[in-house]
Amino acid sequence: xxxxxxxxxxxxxxxxxxxxxxxxxxxxxxxxxxxxxxxxxxxxxxxxxxxxxxxxxxxxxxxxxxxxxxxxxxxxxxxxxxxxxxxxxxxxxxxxxxxxxxxxxxxxxxxxxxxxxxxxxxxxxxxxxxxxxxxxxxxxxxxxxxxxxxx
Amino acid sequence: xxxxxxxxxxxxxxxxxxxxxxxxxxxxxxxxxxxxxxxxxxxxxxxxxxxxxxxxxxxxxxxxxxxxxxxxxxxxxxxxxxxxxx
Numbered sequence: 512x513x514x515x516x517x518x519x520x521x522x523x524x525x526x527x528x529x530x531x532x533x534x535x536x537x538x539x540x541x542x543x544x545x546x547x548x549x550x551x552x553x554x555x556x557x558x559x560x561x562x563x564x565x566x567x568x569x570x571x572x573x574x575x576x577x578x579x580x581x582x583x584x585x586x587x588x589x590x591x592x593x594x595x596x597x598x599x600x601x602x603x604x605x606x607x608x609x610x611x612x613x614x615x616x617x618x619x620x621x622x623x624x625x626x627x628x629x630x631x632x633x634x635x636x637x638x639x640x641x642x643x644x645x646x647x648x649x650x651x652x653x654x655x656x657x658x659x660x661x662x
Numbered sequence: 663x664x665x666x667x668x669x670x671x672x673x674x675x676x677x678x679x680x681x682x683x684x685x686x687x688x689x690x691x692x693x694x695x696x697x698x699x700x701x702x703x704x705x706x707x708x709x710x711x712x713x714x715x716x717x718x719x720x721x722x723x724x725x726x727x728x729x730x731x732x733x734x735x736x737x738x739x740x741x742x743x744x745x746x747x748x
Binding site: 545561562563564566567570571592603604624627628629630631632633634635636645646647648652 | 670672673674717721724725726740742743744745746747748
């Protein structure tokens with residue numbers, strides 16, 4: 512399964528090993544890991560809770576991975592996104608892309624993250640000393656995703 | 663013929679409505695996503711959040727959808743704020 516939505520933490524090294532198991536054609540592995548920060552929009556963050564849309568989330572992530580595979584010559588992809596309550600420094604999301612060469616791996620990894628940010632149904636709520644608040648979507652995420660659009 | 667659809671609400675919208683989902687019977691003429699949104703917001707009270715929330719997004723049968731997209735009997739429709747994962 513190339514896509515997982517789970518409460519449990521993940522082991523980046525183990526995920527890379529699993530992707531490479533039994534094959535010798537991979538020359539490059541690019542990974543992205545997203546983490547919970549202890550500060551956002553000027554206030555301290557003590558915890559973050561991620562809500563998602565079960566069913567659609569997995570389908571949206573799988574669709575994004577398929578789009579990446581159609582655009583770049585990549586060999587294997589793994590995406591893990593955590594849900595539930597997380598603390599600062601906890602891992603939130605992992606994208607691993609394996610390819611023959613680094614160019615495709617880097618590009619596809621960034622594309623998957625940019626599309627995930629704007630198209631996968633997750634919502635973050637953060638706890639701060641002033642109370643709990645939903646995180647607002649950023650316009651910079653929309654423009655990051657838009658630069659991949661092809662005419 | 664009346665249409666029955668499942669409607670789900672997420673995140674800040676779920677909280678504003680005090681509901682995570684329901685079955686909705688659509689009046690005749692409500693055949694698009696925008697139509698469904700108007701019917702539910704038209705109940706008044708807290709439901710007006712559905713009309714007022716900025717940049718509301720929606721999905722039909724678990725795929726991102728636009729206001730003009732068709733909604734038919736048995737569909738699963740979801741309304742939610744812009745996504746913030748990653």
